[in-house]
Amino acid sequence: MQEFVHFLQHDVLARISPPLGALPDQIVLLGAILVGAAPIVAFMAVIAMAWTYGERRIAGFIQARYGPNRVGPEGVLQPLADGIKLLAKEDIAPAGADRPLYELAPLLVFVGALLPFVALPFSEKWVISSMAAGVFYVLAFEAIEVIGIIMAGWAPNSKWSLYGGMRLAAQMVAYEIPMGLCLLTVVALAGTLNLGQICQMQGGAFGVGNWMVWPWVSPFATLAFFMFFVGGLAATKRAPFDLPEAESELVAGFHTEYSGIRFAFFFMAEYAAMYVVCAVATVCFLGGWHGPFREWLAPAAGAPTISDLLGKAVQVKTADGAWFVWANLWGALSVLGKWAFWKPMLYELLGAFYLIAKSFFLLFVMVWMRWTLPRIRIDQVIYMCLKVLLPFSLLCVLGAAAQTVFTDWNLLHWLLSAGK
Amino acid sequence: MAPKQNPVAQYFANIYQAVATTLLGMKLTIGYFFRKPVTMLYPEMRPVVQPGARGLHEFDEAKCIACKMCMTACPVDCLVIEFEGRGKDAFITRYDIDYQKCLFCQLCCDACPTEGIRMTGKWDLASYDRAGCLVRFARPKSTEEIRKFREDFARAEAEKKRKAAEAKAKAAAEAKPAAAPEPEKKSEG
Numbered sequence: 001m002q003e004f005v006h007f008l009q010h011d012v013l014a015r016i017s018p019p020l021g022a023l024p025d026q027i028v029l030l031g032a033i034l035v036g037a038a039p040i041v042a043f044m045a046v047i048a049m050a051w052t053y054g055e056r057r058i059a060g061f062i063q064a065r066y067g068p069n070r071v072g073p074e075g076v077l078q079p080l081a082d083g084i085k086l087l088a089k090e091d092i093a094p095a096g097a098d099r100p101l102y103e104l105a106p107l108l109v110f111v112g113a114l115l116p117f118v119a120l121p122f123s124e125k126w127v128i129s130s131m132a133a134g135v136f137y138v139l140a141f142e143a144i145e146v147i148g149i150i151m152a153g154w155a156p157n158s159k160w161s162l163y164g165g166m167r168l169a170a171q172m173v174a175y176e177i178p179m180g181l182c183l184l185t186v187v188a189l190a191g192t193l194n195l196g197q198i199c200q201m202q203g204g205a206f207g208v209g210n211w212m213v214w215p216w217v218s219p220f221a222t223l224a225f226f227m228f229f230v231g232g233l234a235a236t237k238r239a240p241f242d243l244p245e246a247e248s249e250l251v252a253g254f255h256t257e258y259s260g261i262r263f264a265f266f267f268m269a270e271y272a273a274m275y276v277v278c279a280v281a282t283v284c285f286l287g288g289w290h291g292p293f294r295e296w297l298a299p300a301a302g303a304p305t306i307s308d309l310l311g312k313a314v315q316v317k318t319a320d321g322a323w324f325v326w327a328n329l330w331g332a333l334s335v336l337g338k339w340a341f342w343k344p345m346l347y348e349l350l351g352a353f354y355l356i357a358k359s360f361f362l363l364f365v366m367v368w369m370r371w372t373l374p375r376i377r378i379d380q381v382i383y384m385c386l387k388v389l390l391p392f393s394l395l396c397v398l399g400a401a402a403q404t405v406f407t408d409w410n411l412l413h414w415l416l417s418a419g420k
Numbered sequence: 421m422a423p424k425q426n427p428v429a430q431y432f433a434n435i436y437q438a439v440a441t442t443l444l445g446m447k448l449t450i451g452y453f454f455r456k457p458v459t460m461l462y463p464e465m466r467p468v469v470q471p472g473a474r475g476l477h478e479f480d481e482a483k484c485i486a487c488k489m490c491m492t493a494c495p496v497d498c499l500v501i502e503f504e505g506r507g508k509d510a511f512i513t514r515y516d517i518d519y520q521k522c523l524f525c526q527l528c529c530d531a532c533p534t535e536g537i538r539m540t541g542k543w544d545l546a547s548y549d550r551a552g553c554l555v556r557f558a559r560p561k562s563t564e565e566i567r568k569f570r571e572d573f574a575r576a577e578a579e580k581k582r583k584a585a586e587a588k589a590k591a592a593a594e595a596k597p598a599a600a601p602e603p604e605k606k607s608e609g
Contacts, residue, residue, distance in 0.1 A: 062449045065459040368453070372445040388435060 005029055036128055040117045048271035049079035055367050062371045089260035094156050097257070101155035106258065106265035108148030113269035115141040116276045121196050123289050123351035134195035135183050138280055139176070142235065145273060146172045149244070149254050152266070156257035164253025167378055168237060168244035174385040175234040175241075181393035182228035186284045188400040189218050195280070199288030207294050207354075211287035220399035225285040227389050227396070229362070232277035234381065236270065239370035243378055278362035279355065286358045289351030297347040309335050469541040474524045476542040479515055479557035483536035486510035490528035490537055498522045504569050511569045515558035519545055 005025050013020040013028065053068065053076065060067025069075040093102055119134040121127035131137055146169060153165015189212065190198045202217075204210045212221040234241040245253030255266045282288055335341045376384075405412050425433070460467060469475065486503040498521035502514035529538045547553060 058453070061453045061457065064452055064455060065457050066461070069461075368446060368449060369442075372449040373442060 004032075008032055040114060040128065044114060044117065044268060044272045044275075047275045048268040049083065051271045051274070051363060051367075052082065052267070053079045054363075055370075058364065058367045059371050062368070083264070086260055086264040091260045091262065092257075094158060094257050096157040098155040098157070101151050102257075103262075105148050105152035105155055106262040106269075108151065109145050109269045110148075110265045112141055112144035112148055113272040113276070115144070116280075117272075119195060120276065120279050121199060121283060121288065122355060123348045124196070124200075126348055126352060127196060130194065130196045133193045135187060135193045135198070135280075135284070138195070138276065139180055139183065142273065142276065143172070143176055145269065152258070153254045158257050160250045160252070160256045161254050164244045164250050164256070168254060170378065171237070171241060171243060171381055171385075172235055174382055175231045175389075178385060178389035178393040179228055179231035179235060181390070181397050182224040182231065183280070183284060185218075185220055185224040185393070185396040185400040186212055188397060188404055189221060191404070195283050199283045199290070202287040203290045203295075207290040207292050208287065211285065211290070213285040213287075218400060218403055220396040220403065221285060224393065224396040224400075225281065227393050228281055228285070229365075231385075231389060232274075232281065233366060233369065234385065236273045236277055236366075238274065238366050240373035240376050241381055242370075242375060243381060248375075274363060274366060275359060278359040278366070281362055282355055282358040286362075287354075288358075289355045291350070291354035294347065294350050294354065297343055297350065299344050299347065304340055309338065309341055466544070469543060471541070473541045473543070474526050474539045476519070476540055476545060476555070477517055477529075477557065478538055478540045480536045481512055481515070481557075481559060483534045484510065484512055484515070485534055485536070486512060487533060489531040489533060493527040493531035495525060495527065496521045496523055499528060504566060505573045511561075511566070511573070512558045513561055513566060514556070516554060516556050519553040519555060520550060 002025075005028050008028050009023070009025075013023065056078070057067040057069075057075070067075070068078040071077040071081045093099060116138040118128045119131050119137045121130070149168050149172075150165045153161045153163075153168070155161075186198060187193055190201050192198060202210050202212055210217060212218065213225045215222045233239075237244045243253075244250075245255065247253075250256070255263055258266060405415065485508055486501060486506065488501055491497075491499045491501050498518045500514060500516045500518075501512065504511040504513060524539070526539055529535075532538075545553060545555070
């Protein structure tokens with residue numbers, strides 16, 4: 001933490017203006033947290049808004065109708081109108097509710113949906129924290145949501161909420177196992193838990209040929225991808241596994257008693273969790289930021305970094321040879337006119353585009369499945385998890401382990417000689 | 421019930437069936453996704469109704485003779501007529517149809533002897549309150565106009581009465597000479 005703060009002070013803030021570099025550690029850290037969290041929350045809100053609209057439009061088209069198309073051109077401002085409506089609604093708590101739990105539950109669910117974004121890469125370098133145990137971290141924080149939802153089920157003193165919460169607990173905890181094992185398949189093949197490194201390995205072959213999902217890379221990962229997707233549907237309580245909020249039986253399940261902004265938190269968390277599952281599937285199986293034509297923009301070794309470009313453009317040196325942007329703002333802005341500045345930017349942007357486009361395709365498939373399949377029974381949900389997905393995902397892990405060992409001669413040799 | 425099977429074979433058959441039916445369903449729904457929606461965007465697009473459709477009424481005040489046949493024929497009493505005068509010259513002051521009550525049976529139109537009221541294909545009468553469902557077909561008249569009509573009508577009636585009386589007197593006069601022409605001439609002379 002200390003190193004990170006020093007990095008910000010010396011290499012970022014002091015580069016803007018020397019007095020900023022002299023800010024106290026606490027303020028720098030607080031600022032870094034806010035500046036880091038703001039884009040994630042904004043991204044999450046945009047995803048949720050876009051997909052509430054998208055889901056309703058897709059549902060409309062699948063049912064041969066239009067869906068919302070009145071607010072703004074083709075109805076694109078509909079989520080904004082819904083948001084204003086939710087903000088303006090009265091915040092009601094039922095009599096006999098456990099107030100502290102009742103108020104904490106939506107926040108916990110929201111935080112559970114927010115935290116995985118920290119380790120989730122958006123592009124090769126656009127990641128908040130490239131942590132070594134990224135896969136583990138994402139899975140762990142996806143599971144925090146369960147606690148929030150059980151709290152939301154218990155706190156409002158409502159039978160519908162409680163049924164919903166208990167169903168979700170059964171379902172989500174069960175599906176964490178095959179989902180984890182499916183990711184373990186990829187981890188075994190890649191040899192790392194870092195999401196960025198897993199994605200990095202899938203490059204090459206015009207950006208499409210080396211994705212984990214292709215059977216020629218590993219047939220086990222192909223199977224694991226489909227099982228991960230099914231598990232993801234269940235873990236984000238999407239149809240046909242939407243028992244926790246089965247509207248025909250449980251009114252709205254665990255969020256029956258929530259209204260206004262608290263309901264909006266649940267809603268945003270649901271769509272954010274869907275995006276996280278799809279983005280993890282994209283990064284681990286569908287090649288993440290890799291796609292056609294991106295390699296042409298790859299920066300050559302020794303290409304100037306943005307820091308180098310800025311230093312050259314500013315051309316003002318203080319006594320100790322350091323440069324800072326504020327000394328020559330116009331000079332610094334001239335960087336914007338240079339291809340050397342835009343080329344790496346475009347490289348990252350194209351990566352982000354590929355990653356988000358693939359995730360959105362998976363989200364589309366989720367919505368498509370929702371409007372195709374009827375809801376299945378809770379015993380069928382658990383049967384499917386424990387008797388179908390679990391054995392097959394174990395098979396995938398073992399298969400991937402065998403593939404790793406038997407295709408890597410050095411590793412095999414090391415394993416065989418380890419006993420001697 | 422399906423024939424009894426080896427449980428292991430049944431297990432794999434179930435998985436196969438689940439995947440196959442899911443894919444079949446998804447194939448079906450994606451077909452609908454790319455099809456044009458059947459919904460009609462109502463205020464901008466309106467359906468074309470068949471020629472014989474029984475919709476909102478059309479009233480021709482010039483043809484109406486205020487015979488109240490439509491009002492009598494109406495089974496739900498949704499029709500109200502008020503008028504001055506009578507017959508072909510009748511001055512319709514009110515011809516209201518309450519579409520909250522109207523059941524579009526067309527009996528009023530069938531009853532009309534002059535085809536002054538008939539039904540059209542128009543069907544939408546959306547409004548924000550109940551008053552919007554009450555359609556006043558007669559041209560609205562000012563009290564001035566009504567007073568003038570009343571006076572004219574009274575004058576015309578009086579004229580008519582006078583003419584009728586005159587004609588009667590004339591007829592009586594013509595009938596009398598045939599019976600007794602003599603004293604008449606005498607008096608004149």
